Amino acid sequence: MKAAILLCLAFGAVLGQIPSPCNSPPQWEGREVRMDYSQKYEERRRLFYDQTNLRTRTIAEVEINSTREFYDVISLFKERKMYSLNMRTKTCNVTNIEPDRAFHYRGVHPDARFEGILSLGAAGFPGENIQVEVFSANETNDFYTGIVTSPGCIPVNNIHISQKYGYEHSDYFDITVGITDPQAFVPPTNFCDRSHVDMKTAVIFLSVVGAVFSQVPTPCESPRQWQARERVAEFGKNFEEYHKVYYDGSSGRERNIAEIEDGSDREFFDILSLFNENKRYMINMKTRQCNVSSINRPFRHRGVPPNAQFTNAFTLGSVALPGQGLSVQSFIANVTFGTFHEEYFGLVTSPGCVPINNYYYNPSEQTKSVVAYYDLTVGISDPMIFVPPPECM
CATH class of the missing domain: 2.50.20.10 (Lipoprotein localisation LolA/LolB/LppX)
Structure with a gap:
């Protein structure tokens, strides 16, 4: 780990020399x-x-x-x-x-x-x-x-x-x-x-x-398409992994490519999820074998869900030092899809509504997931990123 x-x-990391x-x-x-x-x-x-x-x-x-x-x-x-x-x-x-x-x-x-x-x-x-x-x-x-x-x-x-x-x-x-x-x-x-x-x-x-508002802010709208690095940790499964994530909220698509650990005997996967087509393509990055399956959960909004409620405003880092703090807002939401139920808590920048952290809790499975995002850029650089790989065709 x-x-x-x-x-x-x-x-x-891009460095001329290693900082002390x-x-x-x-x-x-x-x-x-x-x-x-x-x-x-x-x-x-x-x-x-x-x-x-x-x-x-x-x-x-x-x-x-x-x-x-x-x-x-x-x-x-x-x-x-x-x-x-x-x-x-x-x-x-x-x-x-x-x-x-x-x-x-x-x-x-x-x-x-x-x-x-x-x-x-x-x-x-x-x-x-x-x-x-x-x-x-x-x-x-x-x-x-x-x-x-x-x-x-x-x-x-x-x-x-x-x-x-x-x-x-x-x-x-x-x-x-x-x-x-x-x-x-x-x-x-x-x-x-x-x-x-x-x-x-x-x-x-x-x-x-924490903060005083003349009225409670309405949910902001996060960028619909972006790419970033993410860290995913799941409490109930003792699982942690880093991915490159490509997110398309407009079309219900995402791709998660695991960052491989050198010398590890674990399996790492490249996963393409097309929610509108109810298809998931999972490639084992060591064997290059592909498994195609149906998706059994609703599309997760990585930004603020449409039914979210504002809960608070914070500063990530310092509130006093210039350039050393990031203003964020927090939101909560309940997601129900058939028998599936999940509780969401998320942090986004303010006012741009760019995702920072998401927390998910599934009461029936007693699992908690934490997803953190780094190096996020708005838009998708590769127009073919959501096309099923050749190994799956």
């Missing part, structure tokens, strides 16, 4: 969407980060009417102490941080090596494209890869993989450099008092609102 991440992220690791801000606060693939777990939370003193504080964004537990957690890695407040039951728990649990660097790891350059958003949309750099590092029993803005080195997302804790993925939004509350990492004596909980809950609900 690590080889796939690095091979695909490094692919496409940049220095991410050591202290900042923002919002985080954290996904634990091995635990099939996802959480949105407020994050206070202090790399200098190896401290973090995470405050979960409470979901109204949810039966889940939500926590306010202070982690002090120098002291190896964790203070966890259950925001529903108002109970506290103080534990030792396990000896093999390392501090997670959210920016560029001190021992990182450069892997490649990518872009988020789309070329040709002024103010809706930022350049990012990719770095990776190996720790004891842990592997890290992270994406930061260039040249500001502001965290955008990162992945930590370990044998014990599995695969953890975080995306970061609305980052401001520095810590506004000097007491953020101090476990107060009234950490479990209701007054403290109510104050923090208020902060959480204010952060969920």
Whole structure:
């Protein structure tokens, strides 16, 4: 899996020389969407980060009417102490941080090596494209890869993989450099008092609102045809792969060509899906054998679905540093086609509506998929890309 991440992220980098690791801000606060693939777990939370003193504080964004537990957690890695407040039951728990649990660097790891350059958003949309750099590092029993803005080195997302804790993925939004509350990492004596909980809950609900609008925006219209690189990860199947994707929303067509891992014994496929014709052509890229089948699900809108609802507005990267942030909007939708049902959550640039991330959840199959897009260009460069390959005729 690590080889796939690095091979695909490094692919496409254009460099005169290999850059040395940049220095991410050591202290900042923002919002985080954290996904634990091995635990099939996802959480949105407020994050206070202090790399200098190896401290973090995470405050979960409470979901109204949810039966889940939500926590306010202070982690002090120098002291190896964790203070966890259950925001529903108002109970506290103080534990030792396990000896093999390392501090997670959210920016560029001190021992990182450069892997490649990518872009988020789309070329040709002024103010809706930022350049990012990719770095990776190996720790004891842990592997890290992270994406930061260039040249500001502001965290955008990162992945930590370990044998014990599995695969953890975080995306970061609305980052401001520095810590506004000097007491953020101090476990107060009234950490479990209701007054403290109510104050923090208020902060959480204010952060969920995020932006004030005179009226709720209507769904924007994403470009109908584009091509990009994508990273697909599926929670329920422990699957991750990188593709070149060609998307035609006007005619219900897409083509996904896997990026092959050198030395891997896995199978990789070139898949052409023609939804209007209910045909899928799947070529094994090693054997060149083709399989033609029917399609048993509706066409997925990679941009904003027609029935989507606006949920929020964010900044990917920094809200304060010029050229180091990308304005995005989020939308949700339910897709039903016969017995097929899927829930959608997506991020797109604003106002161009260019796809950044899509999240899909299938309740009946209990699967979650995350798709991220890089180096997107509007339009299709090859007019023959949706023609079935000769191996399938």
